[in-house]
Amino acid sequence: MDKKIMVTRSSMPKFDEYAKEISSIWQTVWLTNMGEKHNLFQNELEKLLEVQYMSLFSNGHLALELAIQAMNLSGEVITTPYSFASTTHAIVRNGLKPIFCDINEDDYTINVNKIEDLITDKTTAILPVHVYGNICDVEKIDNIAKKHNLKVIYDAAHAFNVKVNGSNVATYGDASMFSFHATKVFHTIEGGAIATSSEELYKKLYKLKNFGIENAEVVDEIGSNAKMNEFQAAMGLCNLRHLETEIKKRKEKVLLYREYLQNISGLHISEEIQGVESNYSYFPVVFDKDILGVDRNQIFDSLQKENIMCRKYFYPLISDYDCYKSEFNSLDTPIAKKIASSVLTLPLYADIECTVIEKICNIINSEIKRV
Numbered sequence: 346m347d348k349k350i351m352v353t354r355s356s357m358p359k360f361d362e363y364a365k366e367i368s369s370i371w372q373t374v375w376l377t378n379m380g381e382k383h384n385l386f387q388n389e390l391e392k393l394l395e396v397q398y399m400s401l402f403s404n405g406h407l408a409l410e411l412a413i414q415a416m417n418l419s420g421e422v423i424t425t426p427y428s429f430a431s432t433t434h435a436i437v438r439n440g441l442k443p444i445f446c447d448i449n450e451d452d453y454t455i456n457v458n459k460i461e462d463l464i465t466d467k468t469t470a471i472l473p474v475h476v477y478g479n480i481c482d483v484e485k486i487d488n489i490a491k492k493h494n495l496k497v498i499y500d501a502a503h504a505f506n507v508k509v510n511g512s513n514v515a516t517y518g519d520a521s522m523f524s525f526h527a528t529k530v531f532h533t534i535e536g537g538a539i540a541t542s543s544e545e546l547y548k549k550l551y552k553l554k555n556f557g558i559e560n561a562e563v564v565d566e567i568g569s570n571a572k573m574n575e576f577q578a579a580m581g582l583c584n585l586r587h588l589e590t591e592i593k594k595r596k597e598k599v600l601l602y603r604e605y606l607q608n609i610s611g612l613h614i615s616e617e618i619q620g621v622e623s624n625y626s627y628f629p630v631v632f633d634k635d636i637l638g639v640d641r642n643q644i645f646d647s648l649q650k651e652n653i654m655c656r657k658y659f660y661p662l663i664s665d666y667d668c669y670k671s672e673f674n675s676l677d678t679p680i681a682k683k684i685a686s687s688v689l690t691l692p693l694y695a696d697i698e699c700t701v702i703e704k705i706c707n708i709i710n711s712e713i714k715r716v
C-alpha cells in the first residue's frame with residue numbers, strides 16, 4: 346500500500362454542516378455548562394437509546410469514574426482484565442479493588458458462570474464490558490446482581506446503539522457508560538455519557554461533573570470537572586444524522602472480511618449473534634498458532650510491512666500492565682490471557698476501500714499458507 350492504512354478513521358460530517366451547526370454559538374456566546382446544543386443533543390440521545398436519562402460528559406472515562414463515585418461503592422468490584430485501561434483505572438481511582446473474572450472464549454465478554462465464585466462480603470458491584478460491541482449475558486448478570494444486592498455498571502464504550510432482542514443496550518444495568526471518543530463508531534471528538542433510568546443518579550452526576558456545586562452558595566459534593574461543551578455536542582448532533590449510513594457501510598465491510606476469511610480452521614472471526622443488532626465497531630480476529638503455525642505477532646508484522654496498521658487490542662491484559670502486575674496474576678484468567686496474546690483487530694471504518702480489505706485478507710491468507 347502506498348498510503349498508510351490506519352486501524353480506524355474518524356467519521357466526519359461535511360465541514361459546512363458542522364460550520365452551520367456551531368454558527369449559533371456566536372450569537373449565544375454560551376460555550377459550555379449545559380448550553381443549548383448540549384441539551385438538544387441530550388434529548389436526541391435519550392430518544393434514540395430509549396433511556397430516561399443521558400448524562401453527558403467531556404469523555405467516557407470521567408463518566409465512568411463519576412458514575413462509580415455517585416453510587417457510593419466500597420470494597421470490591423468484579424470486572425474483567427480484557428478491556429481498555431479505563432475500565433480498571435476507574436475502579437482503582439475510586440479507591441476500590443478490582444476483582445478480575447475470566448471471559449468467554451467465543452465473544453470475549455465476562456464469563457457469567459464464574460462471577461458468583463468471586464463474590465465476597467466486600468463485593469458491591471459488577472462492571473462488565475460489552476467488548477467490541479458484543480453484548481454480555483445481561484439477563485444472567487441481572488439475576489446475580491439482584492440475588493447478591495450488587496450494582497451493575499456496564500462499560501458500553503463499544504456498544505453505542507446496539508440492540509438485543511429489540512431493546513437498546515443502554516437500558517440494561519443500573520448505568521451504562523458510552524464513549525464518544527474520535528475512534529468510536531459515533532463520536533463527539535472527545536465525549537461520553539452515562540445512561541440510567543434513575544433520576545437520583547442522574548441528578549447526582551449533574552452535580553459531580555460540575556465540581557459538586559449545588560447552587561451559587563452551596564457546594565456539597567467533592568466533584569470533578571467533566572462537562573461536555575457546546576462544540577462537542579454540535580459534533581454529536583451532526584454525526585447523529587449520519588449514524589445509520591455509517592453503521593450500514595461498516596456492516597458491508599465486515600461482511601466482506603467474513604467472506605474472505607471464512608472457514609479457515611485456526612482463525613476465529615466474529616460472527617453475527619442471534620438477536621443482536623450490531624454496530625460493527627471492530628473486526629477482531631483470533632489466530633490459533635497451534636493450528637495455523639503462525640502467530641498473531643507475525644501477521645501483525647507482515648501487515649505492517651505493507652503499511653497496514655492493525656491493533657493488538659486488547660494487549661497486554663490490564664492485569665499485566667506495569668502499574669498492576671505486582672498485585673495481580675494474569676494466569677488467574679487464562680482465557681483472557683490467551684485471547685490477549687492471539688487477537689488482532691483489523692482496519693475498519695465506514696469508507697475503507699473494498700480493495701484494501703481484499704489486500705489485507707490476501708496477506709493473511711498467504712502468511713497462513715506459507716507455513
Ligand SMILES: *Cc1c(COP(=O)(O)O)cnc(C)c1O
Pocket residue numbers: 404405406407428429431432474500502503523524525526535536537
Ligand atoms: C474508549 C473506551 C473507554 C474510554 O472512553 P474515553 O471516551 O476515551 O474516555 C473506556 N472503555 C472502553 C472499553 C473503551 O474502548
